[in-house]
Amino acid sequence: MTDTSYDFGSGRADPDTFPVKALQAAARQAIEEEAVALTRYPGGLGHLGLRKAMARREQEREGTAVDPDQIILTNGSMQAVTLTAQTLQEAPGDTVIVEEFSYPGTLAAYRSLKLRMEGVPVSESGMRLDALEERLHSLSKVGRQAKFIYTISTCQNPTGATMPRRDRLELIALAQRFSVPVIEDNCYADVHYEGPVEPALYSLDDSPAQIYICSLSKILGPGLRLGYLIARSPVRDRVLENRNDAGGNLLAAAIAAKFYENGIWQHAAVTNAALKTKRDLLLQGLAQELSDACCWSTPAGGLFVWVRLPEDVDRKKLWALSQSSGVSYLPGSSFHVAAKDVPYLRLAFGHLSHADIGDGVRVLARCIRESRQSNAPRDFDSLF
Numbered sequence: 001m002t003d004t005s006y007d008f009g010s011g012r013a014d015p016d017t018f019p020v021k022a023l024q025a026a027a028r029q030a031i032e033e034e035a036v037a038l039t040r041y042p043g044g045l046g047h048l049g050l051r052k053a054m055a056r057r058e059q060e061r062e063g064t065a066v067d068p069d070q071i072i073l074t075n076g077s078m079q080a081v082t083l084t085a086q087t088l089q090e091a092p093g094d095t096v097i098v099e100e101f102s103y104p105g106t107l108a109a110y111r112s113l114k115l116r117m118e119g120v121p122v123s124e125s126g127m128r129l130d131a132l133e134e135r136l137h138s139l140s141k142v143g144r145q146a147k148f149i150y151t152i153s154t155c156q157n158p159t160g161a162t163m164p165r166r167d168r169l170e171l172i173a174l175a176q177r178f179s180v181p182v183i184e185d186n187c188y189a190d191v192h193y194e195g196p197v198e199p200a201l202y203s204l205d206d207s208p209a210q211i212y213i214c215s216l217s218k219i220l221g222p223g224l225r226l227g228y229l230i231a232r233s234p235v236r237d238r239v240l241e242n243r244n245d246a247g248g249n250l251l252a253a254a255i256a257a258k259f260y261e262n263g264i265w266q267h268a269a270v271t272n273a274a275l276k277t278k279r280d281l282l283l284q285g286l287a288q289e290l291s292d293a294c295c296w297s298t299p300a301g302g303l304f305v306w307v308r309l310p311e312d313v314d315r316k317k318l319w320a321l322s323q324s325s326g327v328s329y330l331p332g333s334s335f336h337v338a339a340k341d342v343p344y345l346r347l348a349f350g351h352l353s354h355a356d357i358g359d360g361v362r363v364l365a366r367c368i369r370e371s372r373q374s375n376a377p378r379d380f381d382s383l384f
């Protein structure tokens with residue numbers, strides 16, 4: 001195996017737009033101002049300044065007031081994923097609903113909590129609500145009511161799908177009808193390139209059944225390990241009761257709070273412009289190299305393109321060939337709720353250079369062709 005030259009595998013922020021100088025200045029000030037607070041444990045909710053900054057972020061995007069005391073800062077949004085599931089779970093073996101393709105970190109966390117996951121098929125509009133309704137029905141018929149629905153409603157990882165407003169309202173109505181709370185993971189909310197910004201579920205329904213997760217990983221950097229959840233009483237208090245780590249990293253939170261003193265949008269505009277250029281380069285490369293063989297998503301935001309492969313690709317061979325050619329990606333099976341080997345792969349583009357995106361797609365396209373049993377044009381016209 002050669003070293004990976006073209007790493008389309010990991011979903012990271014763009015290193016070129018990481019704000020080194022501004023964060024250095026923020027860190028200097030934060031350490032001075034928080035010296036005493038840093039000698040104490042931060043507590044369950046976390047740094048008030050960052051909670052206020054994230055309340056403002058949410059309010060400015062959603063047009064709905066968010067109380068900073070409903071925000072719980074976490075160690076990345078991954079901790080929020082685990083904490084919310086632990087809070088709503090009653091026993092091992094409980095059933096929960098996820099999109100059929102979902103974020104591997106969530107799938108791993110739920111597996112380790114011994115949750116039984118029901119995967120609902122996804123379309124270009126996100127979780128398919130006809131299939132969700134059917135699933136909720138059949139579960140309740142056999143007395144296995146789902147404990148919650150987990151959805152990545154905007155720029156879904158991995159498919160890139162964004163659920164339109166009308167479907168969001170239908171999802172809320174369905175969840176209410178079956179008395180199932182919803183955990184919305186909105187990690188990619190502000191990694192937005194074009195098109196309408198669809199409303200978060202909590203802004204459409206002010207009941208405690210809406211639990212919301214967001215992150216700073218995708219707008220700033222995952223190394224800070226800063227995420228948060230929004231939950232209303234009594235769920236908020238139950239989440240806090242489940243938290244046993246004396247709070248998150250106060251220093252990282254204080255630095256980010258200083259950095260975002262004037263809101264998140266100024267920096268988001270810089271990062272999103274850079275990422276959109278990379279997304280476009282990747283889409284352009286795919287169109288040049290693979291339009292006869294594959295279909296792929298055109299995500300309105302986020303860090304990934306989801307690629308459908310022809311059935312005649314030998315996926316084991318493709319993996320081996322790609323590895324030995326210096327290209328990495330994540331195979332469809334990593335995202336499948338039951339780890340099924342499906343004819344898809346996910347390409348991340350955020351941290352690659354422009355040249356590597358173009359060159360990497362050319363190498364990947366060659367590997368795909370060499371792993372096929374024929375040169376026949378693809379026999380599908382859509383991603384799903």
Ligand SMILES: Cc1ncc(COP(=O)(O)O)c(C=O)c1O
Pocket residue numbers: 011075076077078079081103105152157185187214215216217222225226227
């Ligand atoms: C949908 C989703 N949720 C949560 C996470 C975890 O992010 P973090 O813990 O860095 O905030 C990711 C990371 O890729 C993700 O894609």
